[in-house]
Amino acid sequence: MIPPIADRFVAGESPAEALEHVRRLNGRNVKAIVNLLGEHYDERPPVRSDAAEYRALAGDIAGSNLDGCISVKPTQLGLDLGEDVFREELAGVVEAAADHGVFVWIDMEDHTTTDATLDAFEDLAREHEGGVGVCVQANLKRTRDDVERLADVPGKVRFVKGAYDEPADIAYRDAERVNREYEALLEYAFAHYDDGPTIAVGSHDPAMIERAIDLHEEYGTDCEFQMLMGVREDAQYDLAANYEVWQYVPYGPRWKSYFYRRAMERTENLRFALRAILGR
Template sequence: MIPPIASRFVAGETPAEALDHVAELNDGGVNAIVNLLGEHYHDRGPADADADAYVDLVADIAHSDVDACISVKPSQIGLGVEDAVFEENIERIASAADEHGVFCWIDMEDHETTDVTLDAYERLATEYDGGVGVCVQANLKRTRDDLERLAPLPGKVRLVKGAYDEPRELAYKKKERVNEAYREYLDYMFEHFEGGIAVGSHDPAMIDYATDLHEEHGTEFELQMLMGVREDAQFDLADDYEVYQYVPYGGKWFSYFYRRAMERKENLLFALRAVLGR
């Protein structure tokens, strides 16, 4: 059982607990992206097991009365073993998702995984007529070229600022430059994409920038935010825009909770208050 201190950021250890949380979100007008916690496997056994779990999760979503999709980390389903294992597992997850009418996101990890991840997305988004999405990161200097490649494809593209400590020659390091790149990439996406834009950010300035671009271009988009972060804003924004909450669950909750607690001062203060009983 997940302790109350972590339950702000993690929906539970089981699919049933995660879908109960999703149902509560849906009641407030917020959709969900469900993610089974786990990553960086170097043996095929656990990678295949998590891929199996995603296939089962897709069926659970399809048979429940909730509005949810899934999101999968490549290193969780075999990329750390070899490319072919990842490609095999993401194919069968995407196939199951297509069969059940559940959208499938492919998360993006560090720069060494970008090419194989985008190759898989291009193939699957075409094969499954846009039922697959992928994430790109504004801090990587290559992202403008990647967006030009992705613009004609069906499917969705999520833009985030980027959380990995990438080499300076490949990535922007200063916060101001990353923000500048994020705005530049949003400009490009709202002008050149026909839809399928996902704005992955909690930054009010970037959300306002995206909504202004929506008003200017009329291009459809959605907002994506994490469970436990600015949740009041998520429900407020859902009155006017399509909002998705990223909902993690599973037995590997501790390392995820630790990252969330440490990455923002507000999250750390929440965790400390919970420990102190205040």
């Protein structure tokens, strides 16, 4: 059982608990990105087990007529065991989800996984006519090139600031610099993604959300907004009155490491977490 405070950020330990949370979200006009917690497996059995649960989860989402999709981590599907393992397991999950009409997000992890993740996304997005999405991180210096590369790929691209503690030679480490880069990436995407992927604005930053709305109105490019469970939920519901909003909904028995990392990885996240805990 997940204790109070943590249960604001994690939907439960079972798929049934996660789907019940999705049902409640849908009642507030918010859609859900469901993620089974797990990462960095160095043995094949947990990879197979999580992949099987994702395949079943896609069927459960479709069978329950819920507005939801699934999100997987590359190292959860075996990337640490080899790119071939990751590709095999990911392809199986995407194919099963496609059979049920369920979208699949591929989360982005630290910089060592970026090439493998983008390559897999591009291949599967083209194969499955845009039924796959990927995340790009503004703090990585390479991301401008990656965003240009993805401009004609079907599917969705989620823009986030980046949460991993990356080396200074490949990443921007100053928060103001990352903010400028994030805004610049959004500006490029809204100007150039009109015939490409849908833009997903993954941010809790009110200034960036407002900037994205301005860009959407200026260019008319499709977009959606994504936020975490337990963080600025009132803002999510308010935004959903006029725009498409998705909440990232994690669940599973491996909730402790997720909860503590989300709370502590950045001062900004800790502030939002504390506000949510205090109900402010």
